[in-house]
Amino acid sequence: xxxxxFSRLWKWFKRKxxxxxxxxxxxxxxxxxxxxxxxxxxxxxxxxxxxxGECEMCGITKKLEVHHVVPYHISVSLRYDQSNLITxxxxxxxxxxxxxxWHKSNPDVRNLCKLSQESLTNVR
Numbered sequence: 001x002x003x004x005x006f007s008r009l010w011k012w013f014k015r016k017x018x019x020x021x022x023x024x025x026x027x028x029x030x031x032x033x034x035x036x037x038x039x040x041x042x043x044x045x046x047x048x049x050x051x052x053g054e055c056e057m058c059g060i061t062k063k064l065e066v067h068h069v070v071p072y073h074i075s076v077s078l079r080y081d082q083s084n085l086i087t088x089x090x091x092x093x094x095x096x097x098x099x100x101x102w103h104k105s106n107p108d109v110r111n112l113c114k115l116s117q118e119s120l121t122n123v124r
Contacts, residue, residue: 044080055089056113067097
C-alpha cells in the first residue's frame, strides 16, 4: 500500500527542519515560539496602523509599514511596545528608518518625522 504524499513530505520535513532555531538575539527558540511571536507581532502592527493610518514622514496612506525605533533584536522587551513603533510608507521606511541600508537603524527617525511634518505644513 502506498503512503500519501502528505505523509511522505511530513517525514521528510521532520528530518530536515530543526525544531529549535537560533534567532538574532542568540537565543534558541522552537518553531512554535517563533510562530507565536509572529502572530503577536502582526496583532501589534495592525493595532498600531489602525490608530496611525498615514506615514509619519510624508503623509501617504498606502503601502504602510511599522518601524521599530529601537530594533527589537537590541531590546526584545520593546518589540510589541506601541511607544517604540512608528508608521512609515515603504519608501520612507527604507530611506529614513534604515538610512538606505536594511542592516542599520536610525534612532532619530521620530525627530526627522517631526521636522518633515513641520516643513510640509509650512509649504501647504
